[in-house]
Amino acid sequence: MTHSPQIRIPATYMRGGTSKGVFFRLQDLPAAAQAPGPTRDRLLLRVIGSPDPYGKQIDGMGGASSSTSKVVILSRSMRPDHDVDYLFGQVSIDHPFVDWTGNCGNLSAAVGAFAISSGLFDRWRIPQNGVVTVRIWQANIRKTLIAHIPITQGEVQETGGFELDGVTFPAAEVQLEFLDPAEDGDGEDGAMFPTGHLIDPLDVPGVGRFPATLINAGIPTIFVNAADIGYTGTELQDAINSDPAALARFEAIRAHGAIRMGLIDHVSEAASRQHTPKIAFVAPPASYTTSSGKPVATSDIDLLVRALSMGKLHHAMMGTAAVAIAAAAAVPGTLVNLAAGGGERNSIRFGHPSGTLRVGAEARYARSRWQVAKAVMSRSARVLMEGWVRIPGDAL
Template sequence: MNTSFAPQLRIPAIYMRGGTSKGVFLRVEDLPEVARTPGVQRDALLMRVIGSPDPYGKQTDGMGGATSSTSKVVLLSESESPQHDVDYLFGQVSIDSAFVDWSGNCGNLSSAVGPCAIEMGIVPAERIPANGEVEVRIWQANIGKTIVARVPVVDGQVQESGDFELDGVTFPAAEVGLSFMDPAAGEGSMFPTGNVVEELEVPQQVAASGRIRATLINAGIPTIFVDAAELGYRGTELQDDINADGEALVRLEMLRAHGALRMGLIHNLEEAATRQHTPKVAFVASPRAYTASSGKAIAVEDVDLLVRAMSMGKLHHAMMGTAAVAIGVAAAVPGTLVNLAAGGGDARTSVVFGHPSGTLRVGAGVDQVEGCWVATEATMSRSARILMEGKVRVPAEVLA
């Protein structure tokens, strides 16, 4: 018997679904001291919690679910800002590689932050009504933005059960309203090239002409929007149509890398491999009927446009919340590819878009300041639910 290995660490944690994602939520103060600040040891601990890196791609020896939607961690702490209740840091854990991507937010898990902060006792008790709704003010630390979550409360407890249905989630739950304030990501312009549509140079493997039209936007999360038809798609594709096509995945990743370079997010194409979470790639199309992955029929009149988005190298099964913000903002700006797919015009304050699992409505407010477009707010509804709470166990040698 080998007695040289220490007992496992036991770390308080909540395993939670938010929107169409789920992840492990932890309080910073509950982490081992060496992991309470950013760095190699924190990343090593969180990767081990999730079960990465896993060359088998299954995350069997951890809490991850072997998809981009389920390989996630969230760190919460009492906010240092008097204008906020909770500081929220999101980590997208690579499944088969040894890194955690901290470059962006997760809009889906944002819906779980308010309920989780209340459950953890981070939100002051005096702010929680006996019945009604509590507005949780969240500081999104990855991108330095404010999110306001409206969390329903019954008998002083977060209401989790309800009749709100979210396509991509099997069971109904209570509705959580989200407002993403000033959602343009990062410090630069919302349209980093200054144009709402850009001619992006790409390899001929992506587009035979070596060029493709793209809307490059920083809103919610940096996103590259292209016309589905220019990629040879209809906009009605489901996961297997893309994810089972190795050549398609390669060309879409090439597109992502070239878009990231044009947006100034990376300095050379090789850097894209170590920045998997951002930017996102999405392709858009005008409305047409299709059958969602659940078998639900989506009629032409049900949607304003169709959107399919890539996440961590694969087509997402529904839609990332942050990408939904980008869709809403881009749809509100005249002349973007998203706006044109939705029929054009400059009076759109909300759109309903079709994704592989169904539909989603997102609202956005935009304005022009000194000739530049800015986003003031984006809104949507999601749901969240605690799946398990207790302590996650991690081999102690991960911090050796």
């Protein structure tokens, strides 16, 4: 009986924000996997442990949730005025595919640190103490991110006192800027509201007709009012994720919203595009208790937001969805803005299942459309393990 020995690939397991993923330098991947395509996808699926009909990813690095079934590939940037090219893959847990259609805002917080520590960033630019600015080209969505990475004694500072709800332990703060989140990636202003409206009526067979804000900022996102679909906005994960009928309704809303946004032509296509668009529901501020037992008072927040990722309610908030929330809140008249009380605002604090998060964005109306120059938020990141990841050689 023949067998295929395992191969090992240099890799780093990192937490970024409320997500975890396996980070690779492009140059370290096997030659056949350095280009996009089926070979690369097969390798990454095997690394993460997918597809797994048991839904546990026991035989891989995945953590059996959308927040932990992720991969990142980085290389020195060939693009002017950028330091590193960043490619993100959302790995399906139970199906054999990797979704390359969007970004992960949480793991974006770890990209700058990984670039510096792995030799993808010039050492001479790193101070003994201070902050390094890393300009990142997000290759999935063709947009620029700027990460401000703290440096202590010439190395990336990972520990510190910054607390992020949804992450148990404090760490060093990483400030992230998402430039022109509605730009098309080639310097042209894209439509932040692809339908041309701040609110659209959305008809979903079997669910109903209700208003929605469809926005493309950070990541394509569909916002609906919690009350319109039978919720309060204070729900925690189990209230949604333990209800198959509820998950089916959310997927139907997501699919029909994707059609209205021009992302797909038929609802059947949504199944192969699980990462985008996201769907979220909003409500005015109200008190609730988080998943960790922490109380959140009405006065602590401007609004409530719950969002789904890869078909399940997220335990906190996706970073890219936070960008969409910031952008939508900054535009008077969107559902997000109205849930927060309406009017002009350049920052908000919203409540999510694990706690609260403050995000900022400044919007302006120019050339007959709304524009956002950048969205800003803080995250943290740290290395959890580094070395080699091993997979059976026949995975290629």
